[in-house]
Amino acid sequence: MPWVVPALDPRTPIYAGGFAMELIKRRMQEFNLWDESRFRTFSMRERFELGPFECEPIRVTHSIPDCCGLILRSAYGNIVHTGDWKIDETPIDGEVFDRDAWEQIGKEGVALMMSDSTNVLSPGRTISESEVQKGIMERVLSHQGKGRVICTQFASNMHRMESVKKAADAAGRKIAFIGMSLNTYLEAAMRDGRAPIDPRELVPPSQIDACDPNELLIVTTGSQGEPRSALNMASVDRSHSLKLNDSDLLVYSAKVIPGNDTRVMKMMNNIAQRGPKIAMGRGELLHTSGHAYRDELDEVLKLVKPQHFLPVHGEYAFLCAHSELAQESGVQYTKVIRNGQMLGVHDRRNGREVSSGSMHLIGEAQLITLFNDGNKGTGTAEELAVHERTMLSVEGIVIAALDVIRPALQQRADEDYEFTPGEHRLRANVRLTTRGMWVDQGRLLQRLHQAAETAVGRLDPELSLGMIERNVGDVLRRICKGYNDRRPEVIIIAHELDPRAGVVVRNRNKRLEAETAAANPARAQRRSAARSGGRGRGGPSSRPAPEKVLKQRRAANPRDNPDAARSGDDLAFD
Template sequence: MNLNVYRLDGSLLAVDCGIGFGGSEAPEAEIQVPDPAWLSERRDRLVGLVITHAHEDHLGAVASLWPLLRCPIYASPFASAVLRRKLGEAGLLHDADIHTIPLGGRFNLAPFDLQFMRVAHSVPEAQALAIRTRHGVVLHTGDWKLDPDPLIGPPTDEAAFQALGEEGVLAMVCDSTNALVDGHSGSEADVRRALTDLVGGLTGRVAVACFATNVARVESVCLAAKAAGRRVALFGRSLRNVDAAAREVGLLKDIPPFLDEEEAGFLPDDELLILCTGSQGEPRAALSRIAADTHPQISLGEGDTVIFSSRMIPGNERAILNVEEQLTRAGCRVITPDAEHPIHVSGHPAREELRRLYQLVRPKHAVPVHGEWRHLQEHAALAKDMGATPHIIEDGDMLRLAPGKVEVAESVQSGRLAVDGTRLLPMDGAVLDARRRMLTNGVVVGSLAVDESGRVRGTPKVSAPGLFEPGDEESEQVAGELARLINDLPAPLRREDDALREAARTALRKAIGRRVRKRPLVELHLLRV
C-alpha cells in the first residue's frame, strides 16, 4: 500500500493510493487499504492526488478512498484509463475529477510545481514526480528501473534526471524493493526472447500466468504464441480490463483481439495459449480455479504446460506452491523463472541502478521507501556511500525536509482498513476481531427459551461449527449442561433479560472451554415465553 502526503504552507499533496493483501498474516481481510483519517479530516487543504503508475499497490485504493478525500486526480493516460474503469465499477466515474497529464508533463497545484519524469517499470507509462517548492526540489521516484529495452515505451529518461540533479535536489524519496540485489534487474527484451524460445518447443495446451498490468509481458506472450502458431485466450477480469485500457491509449495495437473464454475450448490443444491471472495463487483468480478443476470453460491436464512469468511475492509462497502442486498432480508441467528459463525480470532497480540514479540526481537527503526494514537499511547505507544523508521513516512519521534541520517532526495517525464489500472496516475493530477469533477458536451459537421466572423451557440448542461435527453428542451434552446452569442461577437474575443473557453466555463459554480448551466467539439467543 502506498499513500504519501507532502505538506507546504498548509496545503497538502497526496501521491499514490494503493491496496495491500492480507495473505496468511491477516486472512480475515483479503484486501487492505491505508487508513486516510488524518488526511480526510484535512481534505479542504488537499490540492490533489497524483498517481505515479497503474499498479494496484499505487492506485488500487482510489475507488475505495476517494469518497473520503474528494479531490482532483492527476495521472498519465494509461493510469487514467485504468482508473476510469475502476471508478466506473464503483459508480464514481461521474463524480471523480480525473486530469490526464501527458508523459513528462509539467503542471501546477499551488503551492506545488509538479513535473512527471519518464521511468521504465513493469507497467506502461510509469512516472517519477519532481516536486518543486520554494524550499527546494523533492524527487519522488515511485517504482522504476533502468531497462535499456523496455519494449513498450522508451527507457528511463536519464537526461531529465541529470538535468534535475544539476538544478539541485533537496531530497529523493526512492524505491528500495531490490536494494539487496546486486547488479542490474534485467530487461524485458531478454524475457521476450526466452518466452519465444520456450513456447515454441511445447506441445499440448500452454497457459502463462503473469501480472495483468505488465503490458510488455502480455505483448511478449502474444508474440511468442504467434511464432508458435497459437492463438491467445484471456482468462481473468483484470487482464480484460487492462487489455481494454491499453488499447484505449494506443498500446497492443499490433496484437489481434483475444479469444473469449468460451472460444478457447474449441481450439486444438497445440493451437491454444491461455493467458491468465493468478500468478500469486489468488484463490478467486483464473489459474487457481483451473488448477482446482472448477473453471467452467477450460481444464488442464496430462501433456499441458503452465508457465509462471512472475516472481513469488513474499507472503504468497504457500498459495502459489499449492496451485503448482494441484497442476502437477493433474499431469501438467510447471515452469517457473530460473537460470534455465529467464522468463521474468523485476520492475525495480537493483543496486547498480540505484547507484546510477544517485550519480545523476545527487540529492542532499535520501528517504528510502518500499520494501521491508532490511531493504530500507541497505538502501540507506548505499545512499550514504553516494554522498546523501539517509533518513528512514515509518508509517505515520512526518519528516520535515525544510526549513531547518531534516528530522521527524511529529507522527500522525496511520493504519490499515479492510475492504469488506462496500464497507471499510478498521483492522483493530470488533468485526475483524470477531473473525480472527472465529478463525482460531471457532464460534458457538446457543439458543434457549425461558419462562417468566427464568426457568428453561424445552432443550436449548447449541451449534458449534468448527468445533463439533453436526449432530455430535457433545453439542447435546453442552446444551443439557447449559440448561442446568441457568436453572441454578439466583431467581432475581433470571428475571432480568440482559443479566440472564450475559450469564448464559458465560456459562456456555465455560462449558465449551472445559471440553475443547479453546475460547470461541460465543453468541446467545434468548427467548422469553
C-alpha cells in the same frame, strides 16, 4: 482509492498518466465516485501547479506502461521522486528511460531525492523486457504439437502481454484469458491506446475445451498462489474454467514475491502432480524485475547528484543499504525514516547548495491502521471488529433459541393473569446450532442441549428473559470449555412461548420495585441514580455502556439483527 478519495477535501485534484487514469476511472465508477473535473490526466514533461510546487512528470521504464518519476520545483529547492523504475534500454513499447531529463534536473540542483529501494541488494542491472520476449518465444515454440501452453503473469504487465501475443502468433495459437483482472487491465490499455491484444480476438473461456490444444495459449491469473485465483483453483481441480492436462506446458512468467513462497510452491507441487510440465526460474529467462538493480540505482544517483537523499519503497534493511549506496555515490546527507516520521530539509542558500546539517526529523504523525473487508466496509480494527472476527474463526460460535414455557396461567377476578399456585417448574424448547467448532459427531451438541434444558429447569419461573439468557449462556460456556477447551461466542435468544406469561413477569417485577421503593426510599433512589448514570453511596458513577459497545452487542445479537441468525442449523432439538 475508493476509500482514500472520500477522506480528502472534495476540492483536491487528482493527477495521473493516461493508463493509470483509465484504471482509476473504472474503479471510481464502481463506487459512484468519478468526477470528470477532479481527475486530471497529464503527459510526460508537461508542467502543472501543485500548491507551492511546479510538478513535472519524467518518463521511466517499469513493468507496467506509462510510468513516471516526478520533479517538484519550488522557491526553496527541487525535490525528485523516482516512483517505481528501472532502466530498460530496449523497452517493448519504445518509450525509453528519459536520461536527458534526469541529467538536466541534476544540473539545476536537487535539494532532496527519493528513490525506489526494492532491488538495492541485487548486483548489476536488470535484463530488458525484450530479452524476456525471446525467452517466452523460445519456450512456446518448443511445445509445438505437444498440447496447450498456459502462461501466468502479473495482470498489469502489458509489456509481458505483448510478448505472449507475439509468441502465440509465431506458434499459430489463439489466446484465451482466465481471470477478471486480465480483462480489466487490457480494457484500460485499450482505452489508452496501448492494448497489445484486441479483446475481440480472445477465445471465450467457455470455448476453451472446443479448441485444438495445439492451437491454444491460455493466459491466467494466480502467479502468487492467491487462494481464489484461477491457476490455484485449477491446481486442486476446483476451477470451472481451467482443467489441467498431462500435455500442458505451464510458463511461469513472474517472480515469487517474498512472503508468498510457501503457497506458490504448494500450488506448483499440485500442478506437477497433475502432469503438466513447468517452465520457471531465472535460467529460463521468462521474467525480469520492474525495479532497478544496484548499478542502475548508482547511475541515477550520479546523474541527479542530490544534496540530500531519502530512500523509499522497500524493507527497512533495503532502505539502509540504499542510504549507504547514496553515500558511496557522493551524497553527503542521507536519512532513513520509518512510516509516520516527518523529515525536514532546511531552505537552500542558493540553487545549488544548502546549509550543512539541514536534514533532520521534525515530528511524527499519529498513524492509524485502517482495514477493509473486501467491499465497502472500512475502518479501524475496533470498528471492523477484527479481534472479534479472529476469535470467531478460532473459537467458533454457539447459538441457542429458547421457547420459554412458564407454569400454566389462570385468570383472576380483575381479568388479569397469574401463574397457577403450586406450579413452579420452568421449561424450554431448545434449538441449538454451532459454527466453526468441532462437535464430536454431534455429541457436543447433545451435551449443550441437555445442559440448556437442565439450566432452565432450575431457574425461578418468574425470572425475566434477560436473566434466563445470561444463566443459560454461562452454562453453555462452561460445557464448551470443559469439552474441548474452547471459548466460543455464545448467543442465547429467549422468548415467551405464551406472550401472556411475559406480561405476568413484567407486572410482578413492577410491583416488587414499587414495594421496595415504599419500604426503602433511599435504596430505590440509589438504584434510580445508577440507572441514570448518577452516583450512589458516594462512589463512582455507574454509567451505561458506551454507544459503541451497545452497537457491537446489538450487531452480535440475532434478536436485534434477524439476518444474523439465518445461517442454518447443524442440529435442531424441539
